[in-house]
Amino acid sequence: MTRAQELAQNFRELQSSIAAACGVAGRPTEDVTLVAVSKTFPAEDVRILYDLGHRDFGESRVQELLPKLEDLPDDIRWHFIGKLQSNKLKKIASNVELLHSLETESQLHAANLNREPFSALIEINIAEEPQKSGILPSALDSFQKSVIECSTVRLKGLMTIGPANRNAEEMRLHFRRLRQLSEVHGTGKVLSMGMSGDYAIAIQEGSTHIRVGTALFGGR
């Protein structure tokens, strides 16, 4: 099998599995955006999915995103999902559809200085894991106020990276808690949650953006 055939098959299987999860949840498939996480994979792989009609791709490092921006068509919607140092914000702010990882005051400061408006999600450390990036649920109020004061950021919702190696029912509770946080705080309608191992559960719990790498491109 060629790489193009392999990716086409993975893509079809993933699409039908997303449709099935939407069916179980009683949600229309258009509610859920598949962000194809292409980090560590070459631009040619992105091009193959692009030629199949896919447009939303996720990257987690600035130095990997920039060359892909150069090499690939302009109508790709890039999602930045990794840790973003504030001094690199200006390199990508005007090129991304959505920044999923807003989490520091210093990013907001850089956004103010840059003056280029962009859309973003606040990243939440939903399981309150030590050393994990993201805002703790208890700190959301105060961070959200800072975000709202920052005129260049359009707040669209929340994102979380669930804890690794937990069972399905625990993941469900974390995803449910993220949705409740977004409702209570009125952070916007986007919920970026769910990856290769748990996107079906995330969809049942209201995810609008699933970020899938391994199930599409293979192991990294």
Ligand SMILES: *Cc1c(COP(=O)(O)O)cnc(C)c1O
């Ligand atoms: C790598 C990554 C993903 C994709 O993870 P898979 O398990 O390969 O689907 C999703 N979200 C973030 C933030 C990532 O860094």
